[in-house]
Amino acid sequence: MGKKVLIIGSGLGSLATALRLSSKGYDVEIVEKHHQAGGRLNQLKKDGFTFDVGPSFFSMSYEFDELFNYCGIPNPLMMNELNPVYAVYFAEKKFPYHIYKDLDKLAKEFELIEPNFKEKAEKYLKKAGQIFHDTEHVIIKRNYDNLFQYAKALVTVPLKHTPQLFKSMWKELESNFESEHVKVIFSLVAFFLGSTPFDTPAVYSLLNYTELKHDGYWNIKGGMYKIVEEIILLLEQRGVKIHYNVEIDDFRYTNNKITGFVDKNGKTWNADIFVCNSDAAAFRGKVLKRKQFSTEKLDKMHWTLAPFTIYLGVKGKIDQLHHHNYFLGSNFKSYADSIFKLSVNPEKPYYYVNVTSQSNPESAPEGCENLFILCPVPDLRYKKNWADREALADNILKDMSERIGFDLIENRISQTIYAPDDWQEMFNLYQGSGLGLAHGLNQVAALRPKNKDEDFSNLYYVGASTVPGTGLPIVVIGSKLVTERILEDA
Numbered sequence: 001m002g003k004k005v006l007i008i009g010s011g012l013g014s015l016a017t018a019l020r021l022s023s024k025g026y027d028v029e030i031v032e033k034h035h036q037a038g039g040r041l042n043q044l045k046k047d048g049f050t051f052d053v054g055p056s057f058f059s060m061s062y063e064f065d066e067l068f069n070y071c072g073i074p075n076p077l078m079m080n081e082l083n084p085v086y087a088v089y090f091a092e093k094k095f096p097y098h099i100y101k102d103l104d105k106l107a108k109e110f111e112l113i114e115p116n117f118k119e120k121a122e123k124y125l126k127k128a129g130q131i132f133h134d135t136e137h138v139i140i141k142r143n144y145d146n147l148f149q150y151a152k153a154l155v156t157v158p159l160k161h162t163p164q165l166f167k168s169m170w171k172e173l174e175s176n177f178e179s180e181h182v183k184v185i186f187s188l189v190a191f192f193l194g195s196t197p198f199d200t201p202a203v204y205s206l207l208n209y210t211e212l213k214h215d216g217y218w219n220i221k222g223g224m225y226k227i228v229e230e231i232i233l234l235l236e237q238r239g240v241k242i243h244y245n246v247e248i249d250d251f252r253y254t255n256n257k258i259t260g261f262v263d264k265n266g267k268t269w270n271a272d273i274f275v276c277n278s279d280a281a282a283f284r285g286k287v288l289k290r291k292q293f294s295t296e297k298l299d300k301m302h303w304t305l306a307p308f309t310i311y312l313g314v315k316g317k318i319d320q321l322h323h324h325n326y327f328l329g330s331n332f333k334s335y336a337d338s339i340f341k342l343s344v345n346p347e348k349p350y351y352y353v354n355v356t357s358q359s360n361p362e363s364a365p366e367g368c369e370n371l372f373i374l375c376p377v378p379d380l381r382y383k384k385n386w387a388d389r390e391a392l393a394d395n396i397l398k399d400m401s402e403r404i405g406f407d408l409i410e411n412r413i414s415q416t417i418y419a420p421d422d423w424q425e426m427f428n429l430y431q432g433s434g435l436g437l438a439h440g441l442n443q444v445a446a447l448r449p450k451n452k453d454e455d456f457s458n459l460y461y462v463g464a465s466t467v468p469g470t471g472l473p474i475v476v477i478g479s480k481l482v483t484e485r486i487l488e489d490a
């Protein structure tokens with residue numbers, strides 16, 4: 001057997017790293033505080049319904065091919081490309097827009113509001129695509145040891161992209177499109193990064209390229225949790241053990257090496273190498289007690305929005321809903337400006353809805369539908385008490401019922417709500433932030449918490465708040481980067 005590796009946490013970053021390291025002969029063991037693997041990529045089974053707890057789609061599907069290919073295994077996941085990619089409902093418009101990758105079809109959706117849409121979109125996406133391809137390998141998919149290396153990498157990016165660093169995504173959209181609805185739809189990706197399109201630099205238009213031109217959006221046949229189940233099957237074949245209900249809260253070290261991590265019951269977990277899949281910033285503060293990551297400093301960092309999620313089982317079929325749906329109001333700018341800080345519940349919330357029973361009938365009893373509703377809300381720094389969760393859920397369900405013409409409250413047979421405090425409690429998400437540290441230019445690449453510890457030479461990190469960042473394909477890339485670090489140091 002090779003060297004022993006202990007991974008703290010069993011999110012996707014952990015599982016992918018375990019698969020890679022076990023392929024290289026390392027003896028891997030995982031400890032997890034939750035009762036089930038997957039972290040945010042989890043599953044809830046209740047009242048005959050099965051729900052994906054967090055992610056419902058992903059871009060850059062080829063990163064999963066890369067992961068299994070790296071390990072010499074055929075990709076066991078049955079990936080489906082979404083078409084339409086999603087549907088968007090505006091409060092002031094009865095019928096949704098269907099968002100297609102096929103720009104001729106998309107131009108038809110927008111023909112009444114955006115003349116010459118196809119030409120405009122081709123031009124906008126071409127520029128966004130150049131940014132993606134000019135940064136994917138030289139900036140995103142690499143490790144940095146210091147700021148100098150980062151500066152050297154940045155100067156290799158063609159100068160023509162520089163203005164996009166100083167312009168907002170919204171300004172870029174304004175110079176390409178006229179319709180407010182088109183601009184709002186293209187700008188939704190900014191929220192995934194942890195900011196509004198008014199504050200997000202235009203370089204991130206590259207995300208529009210990934211969703212609408214490059215690889216599109218995908219999900220998994222049989223539900224997103226299949227990703228976790230399939231990787232665990234492979235790990236079991238390699239003898240990788242996962243210990244559940246084990247939360248690490250202390251550590252032991254000699255000189256500059258960790259000798260073991262200690263769980264809440266006082267048991268010490270020893271290994272040669274340690275990989276932390278708990279939030280890379282919060283863990284350094286809460287467990288390693290680093291001053292640079294004190295609560296005060298963590299609170300000053302930029303975090304992505306917190307999720308308020310409802311898992312709803314209803315009697316009856318809702319044909320008017322699509323697989324992926326965004327429900328937006330008519331006050332986009334003021335909503336976007338207030339949502340990150342507002343300490344009260346928004347009156348007319350914006351939310352995302354996913355209905356897996358439409359493509360996965362086994363996820364709901366016959367004649368029923370399962371709905372995953374995600375409303376981005378301020379994190380626990382701005383709103384600590386979520387005792388009003390039932391009222392907020394009813395508010396969302398009432399709004400949606402009116403907009404789709406189906407009474408969700410009357411037909412509700414199962415309901416579970418996770419507010420930001422639940423998300424914090426379940427997976428140690430800092431202040432309940434759903435996607436971890438935001439991706440402003442001061443929190444990416446060499447400026448993000450590193451995947452190799454500053455003080456301990458045998459401690460590494462993987463997951464949403466270290467490099468390269470958040471989202472399923474991105475943490476899979478992160479698992480490759482941390483594996484490269486470990487192999488280089490071996």
Ligand SMILES: Cc1cc2nc3c(=O)[nH]c(=O)nc-3n(C[C@H](O)[C@H](O)[C@H](O)COP(=O)(O)OP(=O)(O)OC[C@H]3O[C@@H](n4cnc5c(N)ncnc54)[C@H](O)[C@@H]3O)c2cc1C
Nearest residue numbers: 009011013033039040054055056057248278463464471472
């Ligand atoms: C509601 C929601 C919807 C999302 N939707 C999408 C989507 O559609 N597409 C997409 O690409 N991404 C989406 N994301 C983001 C995506 O889920 C994350 O980027 C990704 O899953 C993060 O993986 P990770 O490796 O950081 O692990 P995490 O999911 O953070 O898992 C870390 C694990 O470590 C455990 N842990 C933490 N601390 C300790 C400790 N001290 N001791 C032991 N165990 C510990 C936790 O319990 C957890 O299981 C969504 C996230 C949320 C919350």
